[in-house]
Amino acid sequence: MSGADRVRWLQLLSLHRSFRDFECQISIDDKPFWLRICATPIVDEEGIQSGYSCLAEDIGKELRQNSRLMRFRAAMDTSLDMIYLVDRETLQFLDVNDTACINTGWSREEIFARGPDRVLNLDKDELIARYDRLIYEGDSSRLERQWTTPDGRDIVVEVYSRATRIEDRWVIIGVGRDITSRKQVEMRNLRLQNLFSALSLTNEAILRARSENVLFQDACDAVITSGLFTIAAVRVPDENGWFQPVAVAGAHAPDPTKIRVNIDKNNPKGQGISGEAWRSGKASISNDFQHDPRLKPWWQEAIELNIGSGAAFPLYRRKQKAGMMLFFSSEPWAFDDQTQSILQSMADNLSFALDSFAAEEEQTRAQAAIKASEENLRSLVHLTSDFFWEFDAELRFTRYDGRIVGEANEAAIKGAIGTHLWDNPGVSASEEEWKQFMETLAKRAPFREFEFAFTNLEGRLYYFSMSGEPVFDEQGEFTGYRGISRDISSKKIAAKRIEHLATHDPLTGLPNRNMFSELLQQQINNARRYPDQAFAILFIDLDRFKTVNDNFGHHMGDALLRDIGERISRPLRSSDIVARLGGDEFVVLLHKIKDRHRARKVAGWILERLSTPIYLKQHEFLISASIGVSIFGEDAHDEETLMKHADTAMYAAKEAGRNNVCCYSSDLHHHAQEQASLALALRHALQREELEVYYQPKVELKTGRVTGVEALLRWHHPELGQVSPERFIPIAEDNGLILPISDWVLETGLQQLRDWDEMGLPALNIAVNLSARQFSDPNLARNVVSKLRQYEIDAHRLELELTESMVVQDPAHAISVMRSIQESGARLALDDFGTGFSSLGQLRHYPIDTLKIDRTFVQELAEDKQDQAISRAIIAMGKTLGLTVVAEGVENEVQVTFLKQHHCDQIQGYHISRPVPQGRFIAWYRQQLTKR
Numbered sequence: 063m064s065g066a067d068r069v070r071w072l073q074l075l076s077l078h079r080s081f082r083d084f085e086c087q088i089s090i091d092d093k094p095f096w097l098r099i100c101a102t103p104i105v106d107e108e109g110i111q112s113g114y115s116c117l118a119e120d121i122g123k124e125l126r127q128n129s130r131l132m133r134f135r136a137a138m139d140t141s142l143d144m145i146y147l148v149d150r151e152t153l154q155f156l157d158v159n160d161t162a163c164i165n166t167g168w169s170r171e172e173i174f175a176r177g178p179d180r181v182l183n184l185d186k187d188e189l190i191a192r193y194d195r196l197i198y199e200g201d202s203s204r205l206e207r208q209w210t211t212p213d214g215r216d217i218v219v220e221v222y223s224r225a226t227r228i229e230d231r232w233v234i235i236g237v238g239r240d241i242t243s244r245k246q247v248e249m250r251n252l253r254l255q256n257l258f259s260a261l262s263l264t265n266e267a268i269l270r271a272r273s274e275n276v277l278f279q280d281a282c283d284a285v286i287t288s289g290l291f292t293i294a295a296v297r298v299p300d301e302n303g304w305f306q307p308v309a310v311a312g313a314h315a316p317d318p319t320k321i322r323v324n325i326d327k328n329n330p331k332g333q334g335i336s337g338e339a340w341r342s343g344k345a346s347i348s349n350d351f352q353h354d355p356r357l358k359p360w361w362q363e364a365i366e367l368n369i370g371s372g373a374a375f376p377l378y379r380r381k382q383k384a385g386m387m388l389f390f391s392s393e394p395w396a397f398d399d400q401t402q403s404i405l406q407s408m409a410d411n412l413s414f415a416l417d418s419f420a421a422e423e424e425q426t427r428a429q430a431a432i433k434a435s436e437e438n439l440r441s442l443v444h445l446t447s448d449f450f451w452e453f454d455a456e457l458r459f460t461r462y463d464g465r466i467v468g469e470a471n472e473a474a475i476k477g478a479i480g481t482h483l484w485d486n487p488g489v490s491a492s493e494e495e496w497k498q499f500m501e502t503l504a505k506r507a508p509f510r511e512f513e514f515a516f517t518n519l520e521g522r523l524y525y526f527s528m529s530g531e532p533v534f535d536e537q538g539e540f541t542g543y544r545g546i547s548r549d550i551s552s553k554k555i556a557a558k559r560i561e562h563l564a565t566h567d568p569l570t571g572l573p574n575r576n577m578f579s580e581l582l583q584q585q586i587n588n589a590r591r592y593p594d595q596a597f598a599i600l601f602i603d604l605d606r607f608k609t610v611n612d613n614f615g616h617h618m619g620d621a622l623l624r625d626i627g628e629r630i631s632r633p634l635r636s637s638d639i640v641a642r643l644g645g646d647e648f649v650v651l652l653h654k655i656k657d658r659h660r661a662r663k664v665a666g667w668i669l670e671r672l673s674t675p676i677y678l679k680q681h682e683f684l685i686s687a688s689i690g691v692s693i694f695g696e697d698a699h700d701e702e703t704l705m706k707h708a709d710t711a712m713y714a715a716k717e718a719g720r721n722n723v724c725c726y727s728s729d730l731h732h733h734a735q736e737q738a739s740l741a742l743a744l745r746h747a748l749q750r751e752e753l754e755v756y757y758q759p760k761v762e763l764k765t766g767r768v769t770g771v772e773a774l775l776r777w778h779h780p781e782l783g784q785v786s787p788e789r790f791i792p793i794a795e796d797n798g799l800i801l802p803i804s805d806w807v808l809e810t811g812l813q814q815l816r817d818w819d820e821m822g823l824p825a826l827n828i829a830v831n832l833s834a835r836q837f838s839d840p841n842l843a844r845n846v847v848s849k850l851r852q853y854e855i856d857a858h859r860l861e862l863e864l865t866e867s868m869v870v871q872d873p874a875h876a877i878s879v880m881r882s883i884q885e886s887g888a889r890l891a892l893d894d895f896g897t898g899f900s901s902l903g904q905l906r907h908y909p910i911d912t913l914k915i916d917r918t919f920v921q922e923l924a925e926d927k928q929d930q931a932i933s934r935a936i937i938a939m940g941k942t943l944g945l946t947v948v949a950e951g952v953e954n955e956v957q958v959t960f961l962k963q964h965h966c967d968q969i970q971g972y973h974i975s976r977p978v979p980q981g982r983f984i985a986w987y988r989q990q991l992t993k994r
């Protein structure tokens with residue numbers, strides 16, 4: 063026995079008591095043996111110990127076994143895993159290692175006492191089934207169990223088990239590991255994963271939701287789906303600061319209306335996480351809801367709803383607080399930093415969504431407003447002639463909206479879609495207008511009232527005014543133009559009409575004086591630049607047209623002027639310009655005509671056209687005109703001079719006997735100047751008593767008796783001396799002075815007659831010349847009667863001489879005037895007969911008393927057979943008609959003889975007497991009387 067065993071052995075023996083299981087090693091023949099000894103003292107009757115009765119058991123084999131177990135244990139104990147052995151038969155632990163004891167918190171004995179079913183927290187049958195499966199399948203299995211340690215910790219253990227045969231029994235070897243930390247990490251990860259999934263669901267909801275409330279509800283549902291929170295809600299404060307629920311989710315979701323929360327700090331219900339978050343604008347967390355003093359007002363509700371922790375995150379719309387997102391967990395401390403951070407992201411995303419909704423709403427509102435305004439516009443444009451249009455970024459016409467009248471117009475507008483306005487063949491504007499329009503468009507600038515003409519497929523012309531402004535998208539990119547167009551055809555046509563009225567003569571439709579002046583100026587500018595553009599001006603004045611107006615009224619005059627305008631235009635080229643300057647004045651611009659000869663020729667054609675009788679309302683009119691010609695570049699270089707010279711030439715044509723063409727020359731100019739100064743002087747002639755009536759006698763051929771006198775006017779100009787009536791009478795006719803002058807002549811003549819009567823001279827008749835103006839004066843007859851009465855002269859002693867030209871212009875009217883004169887008792891003589899247009903045949907229609915053969919026939923009577931024939935015919939016709947035939951301009955005896963032979967009644971002329979002042983006439987007359 064070894065020393066230590068011997069010591070323990072002797073100590074036991076010294077106690078003199080029974081003992082058992084004393085294990086020791088002894089050597090027998092140097093061979094070690096392990097014994098387990100049980101000993102009982104041997105005591106005699108007197109109680110004296112005499113020795114020990116021992117039973118020794120060889121435990122060598124057992125010890126060897128135990129040794130192996132010890133080594134296994136030692137190996138087990140060094141493992142960080144929990145290891146245990148269970149006997150399948152007995153379902154008792156065979157062994158557990160130290161790690162198992164440490165991790166579970168139980169001693170080995172406690173573990174043994176509990177047994178595997180209670181330690182593993184499994185039903186015994188289930189345990190048996192598991193072990194049998196292990197044995198049967200020969201495989202290992204994994205089991206995860208949650209234990210609560212004696213110190214109250216919950217731990218999670220992962221156990222791998224396997225069945226093994228040790229000696230004659232099945233032993234289940236279990237290796238367990240505390241995976242609580244790993245599980246916690248896993249749980250956290252899972253939690254985070256769920257949180258992220260909730261975040262992702264919320265984001266999906268954001269994309270999907272079409273309204274705020276739907277979004278809020280979807281977000282709450284997503285949060286609950288994550289399983290991390292028991293309640294999720296969104297609340298929005300009302301006008302009184304009370305949070306009202308707009309969305310809530312969760313199995314334990316409370317009746318939202320019951321939980322009262324306010325934003326006001328001073329309100330007891332305003333001091334919770336919602337109120338605080340609202341005021342601070344930041345998240346407010348309570349990780350121990352049921353003990354958080356701030357939340358005392360809601361503790362009871364927290365208990366009822368099993369709320370361990372809660373968080374409130376403000377939501378924003380356009381940077382303004384819009385509501386509160388609330389999360390509640392049954393667990394305290396559910397809101398760690400990472401959770402808060404993810405929930406903050408969720409709240410931020412919701413705020414972003416609210417921004418988007420707000421923007422969308424604004425956009426919808428704006429679009430609705432645009433739509434409404436477009437609707438308004440559409441209904442307006444349908445009521446008006448306006449239409450709405452759009453151009454794309456390429457400036458192509460892409461849209462129109464409005465009322466378009468007529469299929470052709472509609473088709474044209476539809477056809478124009480997709481094209482540029484300026485490419486449309488029906489659309490036209492001036493080159494300059496297009497240029498400006500394109501420049502404006504290129505600058506992307508707005509434009510107003512761009513006007514263009516449009517001719518539709520039916521050839522109808524319209525005018526449109528277009529206003530537009532550029533359109534840019536949100537990125538500031540130009541996307542086109544839009545605007546309004548208006549049919550301004552009626553306005554334009556009215557404007558054109560007004561312009562036409564302002565520039566054209568309403569009667570003939572020809573350009574008026576203003577327009578002609580403008581056209582003439584253009585032509586002058588042209589001709590100044592290009593010499594081949596020289597031109598001629600024809601100034602046309604109708605001869606004695608006033609009488610038409612005076613006698614037939616303006617309606618007839620107007621009708622004639624319309625016809626005359628056409629007649630003047632007819633022989634001209636389209637490049638020539640005809641204008642009516644007013645009254646009976648017309649002017650023609652002969653394009654590219656620069657020599658007088660050609661201008662005169664064209665003027666001749668015009669006169670020819672005019673000479674054809676015009677029949678109007680059963681009247682025949684013979685129109686003639688006087689035409690003055692001036693050539694640009696030769697006669698004048700400016701408008702005023704050119705027109706003045708043409709006018710001068712026209713007067714010259716008139717003076718030359720009317721129905722004539724006269725080209726301007728510098729002589730004419732001097733003449734015209736003279737005429738002008740004469741006209742001026744004539745105005746004062748009457749008052750200055752520069753006028754005088756001369757008297758030329760008429761003698762009866764048969765008897766030689768002086769029958770009467772012709773009153774012939776004379777003008778004694780203070781500087782020019784005697785001015786011939788042939789010179790100043792046309793001036794007086796033109797400026798109207800002829801009327802007062804004629805009155806004066808008539809009065810003077812009648813007064814003279816009266817004087818001569820009073821002088822006791824044999825009664826004489828008096829002939830007074832009528833001017834054209836006088837003849838067209840409707841008061842003529844009345845005036846004559848009144849004058850005769852005034853001077854107490856018998857009407858038949860007065861003879862009024864009128865010329866053929868006065869009659870032929872409108873014979874019917876002339877005849878009626880003549881009749882009215884005859885009715886007054888005065889006589890009528892047709893003067894200068896033979897020079898005009900009337901035929902002898904027409905004579906019978908004229909109510910006249912006397913026919914005066916023009917002196918031009920009389921003068922050549924001696925030599926000119928033709929004049930003799932004419933004179934004979936006139937005398938014969940006159941006599942046939944019962945007229946008194948007077949030959950004027952009789953200057954010699956030959957003429958007297960001829961006239962006598964052919965029974966002319968009276969003669970007048972220098973052969974008898976020149977026209978002389980009344981004094982000389984009286985002297986002559988007295989002399990004649992004494993001769994008889």
Ligand SMILES: Nc1nc2c(ncn2[C@@H]2O[C@H](COP(=O)(O)O[C@H]3[C@@H](O)[C@H](n4cnc5c(=O)[nH]c(N)nc54)O[C@@H]3COP(=O)(O)O)[C@@H](O)[C@H]2O)c(=O)[nH]1
Nearest residue numbers: 774775787788807831832833893951952953970971972977
């Ligand atoms: N409306 C008015 N017309 C008038 C008036 N006074 C004259 N006239 C017209 O002017 C024209 C020129 O007139 P005048 O120069 O007076 O010439 C007249 C005679 O002098 C001229 N005459 C007469 N005898 C002869 C003659 O033998 N030889 C000749 N060479 N000339 C002669 O004839 C003129 C008269 O013409 P008429 O009147 O046609 O009988 C002239 O047309 C006048 O009519 C006036 O007051 N009012």
